[in-house]
Amino acid sequence: MSLFLIIAAAIVAAPPAAASPALQPRGTSVLASDAENRWVPFELTPGNQLRFSLEIDGRPATAILDTGVSYSVLSRRFAEQAALKVSSGGSATAIGGMVPIGWTATRKVSFGSLIRHGGGLAVATLPALATGSAEPVDLLVGRDLTERFALDIDFAASRFRLLPSGRMPFRGFTSPLSVSRDRLVYVSEVNLGAARLRPMIVDTGDGSSITVTADGWAAAKINGVRTTTTVSFGLAGTVTSTIGIVPALRMGELTARNVEVRVEPAGGFSETIQSAGRIGSGFLQNYRVLLDPTARRMILAPGATADQPPLRSTSGLLVGIDRDRLRVLHVMRGGPAERAGWVAGETICAVDGQPISRDYAASPLATWSADKPGRLVRLRLCNGVERQLVLQHFY
Template sequence: MFLALLLAAATAAAPLPPISPAAQPRGSSALAPDAESRWVPFDLTPGNQLRFSVEIDGRAATAILDTGVSYSVLSRRFAERAALKVTSGGSATAIGGIVSIGWTATRKVSFGSLTRQGGGLAVATLPALATGSAEPVDLLVGRDLIEKFALDLDYAGRRFRLLPSGRMPFRGFTAPLTISRDRLVYVSALSLGAAHLQPMIVDTGDGSSVTVTDAGWTAAKIAGVRTTTTISFGLGGTVTSTIGIVPTLRLGELTARNVEVRVEPAGGFSETIQSAGRIGSGFLQNYRVLLDPAARRMILAPGATADRPPLRSTSGLLVGIDRDRLRVLHVMRGGPAERDGWSAGETICAIDGQPIPRDYATNPLATWSAGTPGRMVRLRLCDGPERQLTLQHFY
């Protein structure tokens, strides 16, 4: 299951409220002289986001690297624990709806080679469900902290670093990259079928691959793609989308093959913020990526997984971890689970006789839902009965 998380700048339909982070002190950011050697290790959350460690006013914190966030967001939980003074009263557009935000001043934020003195952070509730983890993170590191620098993402090595803009640490395919004037997030453009789609938000905080609007999908006119449904989780709630795998798409000089594409319903988040969609971590992780908006370019060097058909569900069940059990979050259209009458909200306590382990997210047992077609899986519900589910390809 991939989860999407994205926070845009405050509402576009009205003037920025007094609490808007744009109206607050920005602070001063700088890189250490040895920036090239200052790699930041990260792990991928179950929601497919880059999670790493930062320091906020001398306190250790966990963060997600999120180029789809206009202003970095601190969790209310962390702010309360650190006894930070939070000014409230604003709101922001997020996947799933509108969320309340506040603002707090900070003395210093640092990670890797980056140190920002002064300034502050937006403050919002950051739910654990948005990353698929048992514990929520403390901070979304957004555009405001990193836009002046080149961001070198080594997904294969599970590490990233910030470099002075203009550096070219590796060679690859070039695509355009800028900061949008209205939403203040990283944006590019891509070609899908007959459609040229822009602006596409380049969003490391979105765990899915590529997401487009309903209008963009219609304009692409791609025939023969089997689709189903899936869900995404944002700060504002849950969104149901259509999903399919397209044979090719173009991103600048790059032609990518076998790409998973989500299609938002009409009037969805991307339309609301007047974008054509998002390019997420599910796509970017197949490459080594350099994001350098100050130099107006993105570099993508294909990795070992580029162009491979993506992992797809053969069960039709999207589940979330709930301590010692799995909770069914969505039943995918046309899949074996829908055919067998499964419903969202049901809970699973054992798979082929094995209880759900604490490390389920990284345990080999978790591969059952995308297993070999024809395999029969025994799933014991937490209220007693056991069901059998035969896996199959359905999109």
């Protein structure tokens, strides 16, 4: 998988409107007695999110594990197919703006060791683009389903499980963790340069690494970091941000090195919801992670990729899969593609003579956009024109 196919983010913060899920029945959640053995396998989407299977009222469904969502969000498509009654009239804050939401009652939601009886789910349109995949998912599993328990995410083994709060299944570095009172999402804090940034949303649904506000970046006073531009995709649209790699940052007891940081524009999503930024799965996947807000701690055990320089684009093209072609979503500032005149919206049907297939995201072909500097890549546009691009480091 190429990290640069698309990096997605999807965050919903539920408001206190009449149709808000906050005013609806919560249901009763229990864990099985053998919770330690109830691992849930997941796969990373091209957008770097954790996709897995579960059941909603006995119907199989696909889901994204998203601790940056206040209330779990069901797709309108699934609700219609299941003939669920949806109450409407609310809205929520998401990356890119506001989205309309509804609410539907459910009898049972189950995955791994968890069963929730009763309660319900927020309902919204969940586009495939928000997961960086050709296929949309049915549910964003949010804070309301997981906060009472310890969430153990084993990225190396592509699995997670829910345990009773207070369990310590492994040792690592401790960082503070809680659920914010206002937005009802997982939050922690980060020390970046000269700045202590808090609250930082701990967001497994955000495929990027670390995201901070423009004010937070200015307060950090980090010099000498080369930057470019990138895009994030949320439920409400697209946002362009600045991106660079910082030498180090601290998160509680942990000092992390070679960390990719995005800087949102002034007035961006984090600023809108009075947050200092987000800690996404692009960062968390370098560790085994325990999220236990009831015990007020996050445990991070470094994996094999911790502190290694992150994969970075050498082409300057961010592309998304559109069936049998790649669509240029963003041309990064200062990169080879910008200098060669590429523009967003162009489509690529072949790379070095190989056509784009449905399994492109998992194929070796997908690594071209972040391959070694100096490589010459032949890209055939879908209008038949062929271009050449010489890869290089530019940030």
